[in-house]
Amino acid sequence: MEAEVRPNVKEMERAERFPLAEIKKLGEMGCCGMLTPEEWGGPGLDTISYVLMLEEVARVHCPTSTALGVTNSAVQVPLLQFGNDAQKQKYLRRLATGEILGSFCLTEAQAGSDAAGIQATAKRDGNLYRLNGSKTWVTNGSAAGVLIVFAKTDAAAGGKGMSAFLVEPSFKGFRVGRHEDKMGQRTSPSVEIVLNDCEVRVENRLGAEGEGLKIALSALDGGRIGIAAQAVGLAQGALEESVKYAKSRKAFGKSIGEFQAIQWMLADMQTEIEAARGLVHYAAWRKDSGQRLGAASSQAKLYASEMVNRVVAKAVQIHGSVGYSRETDVERMYRDARVITIYEGTSEVQRMIIARELLGEGVKSSAARG
Numbered sequence: 332m333e334a335e336v337r338p339n340v341k342e343m344e345r346a347e348r349f350p351l352a353e354i355k356k357l358g359e360m361g362c363c364g365m366l367t368p369e370e371w372g373g374p375g376l377d378t379i380s381y382v383l384m385l386e387e388v389a390r391v392h393c394p395t396s397t398a399l400g401v402t403n404s405a406v407q408v409p410l411l412q413f414g415n416d417a418q419k420q421k422y423l424r425r426l427a428t429g430e431i432l433g434s435f436c437l438t439e440a441q442a443g444s445d446a447a448g449i450q451a452t453a454k455r456d457g458n459l460y461r462l463n464g465s466k467t468w469v470t471n472g473s474a475a476g477v478l479i480v481f482a483k484t485d486a487a488a489g490g491k492g493m494s495a496f497l498v499e500p501s502f503k504g505f506r507v508g509r510h511e512d513k514m515g516q517r518t519s520p521s522v523e524i525v526l527n528d529c530e531v532r533v534e535n536r537l538g539a540e541g542e543g544l545k546i547a548l549s550a551l552d553g554g555r556i557g558i559a560a561q562a563v564g565l566a567q568g569a570l571e572e573s574v575k576y577a578k579s580r581k582a583f584g585k586s587i588g589e590f591q592a593i594q595w596m597l598a599d600m601q602t603e604i605e606a607a608r609g610l611v612h613y614a615a616w617r618k619d620s621g622q623r624l625g626a627a628s629s630q631a632k633l634y635a636s637e638m639v640n641r642v643v644a645k646a647v648q649i650h651g652s653v654g655y656s657r658e659t660d661v662e663r664m665y666r667d668a669r670v671i672t673i674y675e676g677t678s679e680v681q682r683m684i685i686a687r688e689l690l691g692e693g694v695k696s697s698a699a700r701g
């Protein structure tokens with residue numbers, strides 16, 4: 332990241348260029364399929380290794396870690412868990428090496444947290460399904476070689492009527508729609524995917540009919556740890572920039588790092604980062620040791636995503652007016668961090684999951700995304 336990506340960050344951000352070349356290089360190092368076993372072309376590493384990788388990537392360039400998070404955990408993990416050998420043969424190997432990127436298409440304009448409320452449909456027609464509807468905010472959507480698309484095979488069955496499909500951009504009836512004009516992470520494309528009688532062969536259904544919600548929720552459960560790791564990495568990057576600036580900027584004849592006000596901000600930033608890192612590594616360890624993940628991934632995601640927003644705000648404050656300039660990394664970090672409390676389950680949804688575990692199943696929450 333230091334040698335190959337940091338030197339390009341300013342240019343990428345100015346041109347709003349998706350870092351495909353950089354991701355390919357990360358792919359050569361195994362970063363595009365960290366959790367995929369060697370027999371399917373990945374390095375077959377554990378969740379701890381995966382979160383350490385995402386922390387390091389996000390420390391330098393958060394949008395690159397977003398692309399990696401989606402293709403690793405939202406696409407390859409469900410493919411590994413629910414795909415058959417033919418599907419793994421066809422897609423997993425190419426995803427794991429970074430030859431192609433994956434996308435995860437659940438959200439629609441009228442259904443985000445309420446995942447079971449999606450309206451896209453998939454109607455069986457002989458050897459095909461015909462998919463209709465449109466998906467929004469699809470990360471990597473304009474650069475993906477395969478997309479997991481969720482649609483209702485039985486609209487009357489609610490969440491139980493949802494199924495998952497492996498869709499390629501070349502399939503008839505598939506189209507990339509509008510690109511979101513975002514506050515931050517502007518080099519990570521978030522696009523609309525339009526499905527107009529999109530033809531998907533039956534062999535490209537992922538899992539059984541009706542298993543879609545289960546597949547989506549299990550992907551999001553693991554994905555949360557990755558997003559929490561991204562938050563830790565981004566916050567670490569902002570802290571490092573702030574320490575450097577506190578040592579170099581002079582005011583009233585001293586470096587600003589000599590003022591207690593600045594020292595306290597730096598101390599709080601580091602302490603909160605380490606607390607979040609502890610939660611992230613604990614959740615990863617639970618996953619690797621085969622324990623029930625429970626609310627651990629939600630706690631990590633909730634705390635780390637709220638923490639990074641506090642940290643980047645302090646980083647901008649420490650930089651003064653320079654922190655408000657597009658010339659600095661902390662200005663970008665401030666914008667990039669904002670979405671982290673929103674995607675892969677909002678902070679409110681994470682709190683619901685945590686409370687549900689405390690209070691038991693008797694207290695149901697309405698958000699299916701959890």
Ligand SMILES: Cc1cc2nc3c(=O)[nH]c(=O)nc-3n(C[C@H](O)[C@H](O)[C@H](O)COP(=O)(O)OP(=O)(O)OC[C@H]3O[C@@H](n4cnc5c(N)ncnc54)[C@H](O)[C@@H]3O)c2cc1C
Nearest residue numbers: 435436437438443444468469470674675676677679697698
């Ligand atoms: C940059 C970016 C990238 C994304 N990438 C992807 C992607 O690759 N694939 C994908 O499928 N989606 C993606 N998303 C979508 C994202 O996951 C959703 O935006 C998110 O789940 C929230 O859904 P929503 O935006 O519809 O908000 P809503 O669900 O409409 O929520 C609005 C507000 O209401 C709150 N709320 C909702 N329900 C409840 C409740 N029951 N109780 C209390 N509060 C509630 C929420 O917490 C939030 O504050 C992305 C979004 C962004 C911004």
